Amino acid sequence: MSDVVTAAMVVIGDEILSGRTKDRNIGHLAEMMTAVGIDLAEVRIVLDNEAAIVEAVNALRSRNTYVFTTGGIGPTHDDITADAIARAFGVKCDYEPRAYAMLEAHYSKRGIEFTDARKRMTRMPEGATHIDNPISLAPGFNIGNVYVMAGVPAIFQAMLDNVVPTLKTGTKLLSATVHCPFGEGVIGDRLTTIQREHPDTIIGSYPKFRDGSFWTELVVRARQPERLEAAKAAIEAMLAEITPAN
């Protein structure tokens, strides 16, 4: 199992939990992780609350290869992620000199005051390194196995593009999809047998409902292509045997 690399995500923000903002980062991270062979094992969405962030990050960083956070690194009073991550690691949080100099120069050039709020965006836990932000300059950061990124989707995606090439990736989990025109009730027993006979695969059954009737998307996942093909063939053979009246 040494080739399995796992990740977890902590989405930080009252606005997601109130329903005001619909998260668009979870699906993106999930797709990226799958693409590079990292298993996303858990996601938590928490409030802008230091204790909640600390609990989530500490629970997840101890049992996953990587933890990614989004949200709470801007310049306002509710942006408390940097301080919370420092607390989680038991280190100090302060203005990071290189980020401070970078933003100071940026605002100075534009004749804009470098306010306390803007300085806030340069706070990082001691020992953190930058994650470059090609869109709005203020960097995210990495400490230990935790990667702290922005919540604005365009910035999160740009930061993640900088992080992914630096990650250790696992053996990619391959997948194959089989369309099943029947509801899950029709195939459930047979599928249980197929899963038992193909233990090195993960067979997922995703019920779909449209216009009053059910169909099912069957997804086989495996790390070895031959195991994937064998399970897929077994499912196709099973489906060929079913008559709709069944």
Added chain:
Amino acid sequence: MSDVVTAAMVVIGDEILSGRTKDRNIGHLAEMMTAVGIDLAEVRIVLDNEAAIVEAVNALRSRNTYVFTTGGIGPTHDDITADAIARAFGVKCDYEPRAYAMLEAHYSKRGIEFTDARKRMTRMPEGATHIDNPISLAPGFNIGNVYVMAGVPAIFQAMLDNVVPTLKTGTKLLSATVHCPFGEGVIGDRLTTIQREHPDTIIGSYPKFRDGSFWTELVVRARQPERLEAAKAAIEAMLAEITPAN
């Protein structure tokens, strides 16, 4: 604080974490809870894994008024939510007689075999009560403060519509939105002061980025209308004082 009612959500399903399926239930639950005055405090997305489900449900049910789960109550081998919830409560899981009779009659009338897979949909922890499913019959269930519902959005929404009127609701958290044409850096310091001067409100600052420039949505939340209005007025006064060059 006795008028504060909180909820948590556990989204169960490998397909969400692999990125194959984009969750559409979190945003819906968040909006519904906000509408009826329940604070959604945390969401976790976990794999189809019994230990992961048990851990999440037990952590969340002990510290929230309600826990809602979606996913994993269908007829296939990867539908393990009923058994996991029973394990979390330390009770037996078995075919629930009323659900069993209902589904047996349903399939019998249509001349369809009541297979083990279909019977699986009637499994519930001992002591659970039904959540009616007006779309595809197989019920969800309620045990203690945990409500177990389907992952298919149309069914989840229909089940939730049956659950919400039975819940104790809190004093509704009112909200008011103020459009801020400036980025967070411009207003951060002033906003910190306003938040400090209006402790019975929650002021959220949500950065928006479009076409190369930033603007901000400011959202004030409070349970008392007069507190909400006072903080909103303070923000509007603050914005009126800002000149774009600042």
